Amino acid sequence: MAVTEVVVVGSCMTDLVSLTTRLPKAGETIHGHRFFTGFGGKGANQCIQAARLGAKTSMICKVGKDSFGKDYIENFKKNGITTGQNFIVIVAGANLLLSSDDLKRAAHVISEAKVMVCQLEVTPAISLEALKIAHTSGVKTLFNPAPALADLDPQFYTHSDIICCNESEAEILTGIAVGNAEDAGRVGLILLERGCKTAIVTLGPDGCVMVSTKEPVPKHVPAKKVTAVDTTGAGDSFVGALAYYLAYYPSLPLEEILMKSNFIASISVQATGTQASYPYRKDLPQELF
Ligand SMILES: Nc1ncnc2c1ncn2[C@@H]1O[C@H](COP(=O)(O)OP(=O)(O)OP(=O)(O)O)[C@@H](O)[C@H]1O
Numbered sequence: 001m002a003v004t005e006v007v008v009v010g011s012c013m014t015d016l017v018s019l020t021t022r023l024p025k026a027g028e029t030i031h032g033h034r035f036f037t038g039f040g041g042k043g044a045n046q047c048i049q050a051a052r053l054g055a056k057t058s059m060i061c062k063v064g065k066d067s068f069g070k071d072y073i074e075n076f077k078k079n080g081i082t083t084g085q086n087f088i089v090i091v092a093g094a095n096l097l098l099s100s101d102d103l104k105r106a107a108h109v110i111s112e113a114k115v116m117v118c119q120l121e122v123t124p125a126i127s128l129e130a131l132k133i134a135h136t137s138g139v140k141t142l143f144n145p146a147p148a149l150a151d152l153d154p155q156f157y158t159h160s161d162i163i164c165c166n167e168s169e170a171e172i173l174t175g176i177a178v179g180n181a182e183d184a185g186r187v188g189l190i191l192l193e194r195g196c197k198t199a200i201v202t203l204g205p206d207g208c209v210m211v212s213t214k215e216p217v218p219k220h221v222p223a224k225k226v227t228a229v230d231t232t233g234a235g236d237s238f239v240g241a242l243a244y245y246l247a248y249y250p251s252l253p254l255e256e257i258l259m260k261s262n263f264i265a266s267i268s269v270q271a272t273g274t275q276a277s278y279p280y281r282k283d284l285p286q287e288l289f
C-alpha cells in the first residue's frame with residue numbers, strides 16, 4: 001500500500017445548489033432555473049488539491065450511510081459549481097460523528113505521514129486530538145481554523161506548526177480587523193505568541209502574509225494578478241497546495257512555498273466551482289515541481 005505523505009482529518013459535504021434570480025421570501029415558493037449537486041467540505045477540498053499536485057494522500061472523515069455518503073466515496077473526484085448570491089445551510093451530519101475511536105484506528109496513518117492537515121468542520125475536540133497525535137509523532141501539523149471559533153482552546157496553537165487562516169478568521173481569532181498586509185502581520189505575531197511556529201494569513205487577490213519564530217518579521221507574499229471568475233474554495237486550494245509543498249519540498253524556503261501556493265490558488269479562481277476549479281499537476285508549469 002502506498003505510504004501516505006499528506007493526511008487530512010476533516011469534513012466531506014455534498015452541496016445541493018439551486019440557482020434562482022432572487023431569494024424567496026419567508027413561506028414563498030419560487031422557481032429555480034438550475035439545480036445541481038457538488039462535492040465539498042474543507043477537508044476533502046484540501047485533500048483533493050494536494051492529491052492533484054501529486055501527493056500521496058489519505059482522508060480521515062465520516063460520511064452518512066445514505067446515497068450522499070455512498071456517492072461521496074464513489075465519486076470523490078466529481079465536482080460541483082456555485083456562483084452568485086447564496087444561502088448556505090450546513091447539516092454537518094456524519095462529520096460530527098467522527099470520533100476519538102475512529103482517530104485511534106487511523107492513528108498509524110497520521111503518525112506515518114509527513115504532514116497532517118485539519119480544520120474545524122468536525123468536532124473541535126477531534127481536530128485537537130488529531131493535532132496532538134501528529135505533533136507528538138513528529139508529523140508537521142497544518143491547522144486551518146475554519147470556520148473560526150473565538151474561544152479556541154489554547155492547545156490548538158501549541159500543537160500547530162503552521163496556522164493558516166483568512167482575513168475574517170484572523171479577526172475572529174484575534175479581534176483585529178484585517179484590511180491589509182500590515183494588519184495581517186500583526187495578527188500573525190499574536191498567533192505566534194499563542195504558541196504556533198508559523199502563521200500565515202491569506203489576503204485573497206493580495207496573496208498572503210507569513211511570519212514565523214525563525215523569521216519574526218512579517219513578510220508579504222503577493223499573488224499574481226488574474227481575472228477571478230469564482231473564488232469559492234480558493235482558501236482550500238491554497239491550504240492543499242501548501243500541504244503538498246511542505247510534504248514534498250520540506251527544505252524549500254517558506255516564502256517560495258507560499259509563492260507557489262498563491263499561484264495554484266490563483267488558478268482555482270479563474271474557473272467556476274470548488275473542486276472543479278482545482279488544477280492538476282499535468283496542466284501546471286514544470287517550474288512548480
Ligand atoms: N482574486 C484573486 N486573484 C489571485 N489569487 C487569489 C484571488 N483570490 C484568492 N486568491 C488566492 O487564494 C488564496 C486564498 O484566498 P482567500 O484569502 O480569499 O481565502 P478564503 O477566503 O479562505 O477563500 P474562499 O473563502 O473564497 O474559499 C490567496 O492567498 C491567493 O493566493
Ligand SMILES: *[C@@H]1O[C@H](CO)[C@@H](O)[C@H](O)[C@H]1NC(C)=O
Pocket residue numbers: 145146147148166167168169235
Ligand atoms: C474566510 O473563510 C470563511 C470560512 O471559514 C468564509 O466564510 C469567509 O467568507 C472567508 N473570508 C474571506 C474574507 O474570504
